[in-house]
Amino acid sequence: MTDSVKTGKKLGPTMRVLLIAVILACAGTLAFYWLSHRPRAERKPPRASAIPVETAELRSAAHQVLVKAMGTVMPSQSVELAARVSGEIVRIQPALLPGGRFRQGEEILLIDPTDFELTVQQRRSDVARAEYELKIEMGKQSVARTEYQLLGETIRQENEELVLREPQLKAARAALEAARALLAQAELDLARTRIVAPFNALVQEKHVGLGSQVAAGGKLVTLIDTDSYWVEVAIPTDRLGWLSIPGATSDSGSPVRIHPSGWGREAFRTGIVKSLLAGVDPQSRMAGLLVEVRDPLCLQADNRGKPPLTINSFVQVEIQGKTLDAAFRIPRSALHDGDKIWIMTGQHTLDIRPVKIAWDEDEEVYVKNSLRDGERLITSALAAPVQGMSLRSAADPAAEQR
Template sequence: MNQPIDEKAVRPERGRAGLLKTVLVSLMIVLVGFALIWLIFSTEPTATRKDTARETAMLVDVQSVNRGRFTPIVEVMGQVVPSRQITLGSRVSGEVIRQTDAFTPGRRVEEGTELLRIDPADFEATLQQRRSELQQAKADFELEQGQQVVARQEFELLGDDIAAVNDALILREPQLKQAKARVAGAEAAVKQAELDLARTRIRAPFPAQVLSREVSLGSQVSTGQSLGRLAGTGQYWVEATVPLSRLRWLTFTSDPETSGAPVTLHHDTVWPAGQTREGRLAQLVGELDDNARMARVLITVEDPLALDRAEGKPPMILGGFVRAEIQGRPLDNVVRIERDLVRRNNTVWVMEERQLAIRDVEIAFRDNDYAYIQAGLEHGDQVITNDLSSVVSGARLRLEGDGDE
């Protein structure tokens, strides 16, 4: 007689078998994965290094320098001002009856050009009266001379001795002196009247440009009243400001007949490209500029309005600001290089036997374009002109055309 199977005893056995199967499958999957990874890495192509790393010399540009005598440039800014300017005034009173077209702001006038005329009627009448008084005084003088002749004749006829003190009175010498003085006074009055009449015509005292006009036709003017402003056209000044530290590099002359240092003037925003004007350094003004606290110097420019058209110069404008390049005192036995070639801490890069050398230099002067080296560079040194990515003393260098080493 068969006994029944106990299902409760069989279930644990099946469960253990299933778990063992799952573990084995998972282990096999992991092993296969590791095998695939090993196969991939073992069959990957490897990079082989054919050449070893080598040091390449830096490509540079150089320029040879020379010692010599150079003239530095001191660049400053200045304002154009008239060297000769007047306020035209009236020396007589009256009504303006004529105004010429030349008396217009901006016009140029020659010396002696009539600008205004004041009504001369009163002055002509005064002159006529003074001339009549002069004729009367001369007639009185001639009559007194006749009286003196008569007195001398009567004195001689008397034949008596008269004290010397009464001699002059008898001969009417005081009366003759009075008549002579009246003639002189009348002549002076005529001259004054002629001057007043001439002053009714207002003329330009020198070649000038009219800057302003303050009266017009029909205006009533009085003695001393301002009529307008004139600026001489023969010469302008450029009043420039210079740092005090650079004054020692400028040369001034105390002789007005001697020309100062040459100056080149630029008005970049006004004049055509490349056009300049020439001037001369004239004088150091003994006063500092109120705003910048710098020294003031005067630069003279002849023919500022370029009236001589043959030379093709640009005209200068009063009140304009120009850039002035003043030639300084020459420097002897120095090396001149572009100022950008002076590196940090006043050093210069030099190529020595295809290697980089960093030189400390002593700078005598530095202007806007150049540096003037007093010590640290010698004649024939090759200065590196381009920038380098790595600056190490002794680094290898090469020039264009040398090829790689």
């Protein structure tokens, strides 16, 4: 403590102020140096980052155009059989019920033929009597001619016909012809008591039963042809040019596949375009086609196990159209703004390319121009696509280092 007191006495006020000033000056100099020589970060240009994308290689190939549509099954021909004669129905076949089938010429039902059989017998008797009377008259004419020749007289033409019984002979011949005509009518009426199928038929509706009294013109049964059905198909008018339509664009019709509902995609029937309907639907403005399907009920051995068609059912239809040569298939998800696709160029940049669609389907479109084999189609999404932006393949990790 004594030493400290002594030192303090040696340093006067002036020295203390001077010492403080020196210390502050050194601190300020040091601070200025550090502030003027502090480290600075060097600015470098930002490195471009390539956006990863998924791509698919484009290859052209021939494509068979398929026009897909919906259709309604309808009979190719339907007939409502009516009675040609009156009477009681005395016999019907067991197959005479809705859904029953008859072969062409097979009996469906029988109207009581008794009265008509009696009429036929009567007309045959009338014919026999007329033939007898004609022969008698021919004999009388022969006798009159002989007597006339023996007389050796000459008379006027009109009197000669009377002498030779020409009017009586003509009347006898006319009576025979009338009797034969009445017999033919009676036999025809008898034949009409037996109602037969005019074609291979399916019973759609039954109007009478056993014991029913029917008049001429009365409805008996409604039949539809089982040899073929029609499918009425509605398609857009701009699809017609791709199809072969008899009488319109070709001599033969395009092949068709018909898929009945409930049978799966692998089950189908085949048909052919038969004709183009006269007008378009007034509401949908769609064109109509008729497609013919043979053996729609699968009655023939070749079609056993295939799906039968039912009248008025809705079916899916695939109509085979023309073939696209060297077309590129583009997924619809890779089509942008309706007519543009994204291509990754060989320099790994984006090319937004407009294309002309040659054919479009549900999930894909087909393009014939603006593309080359081997080009890379971008199939993934880009948030903000810009022409020429840098890209890299998501399947190539090494591309990120480029």
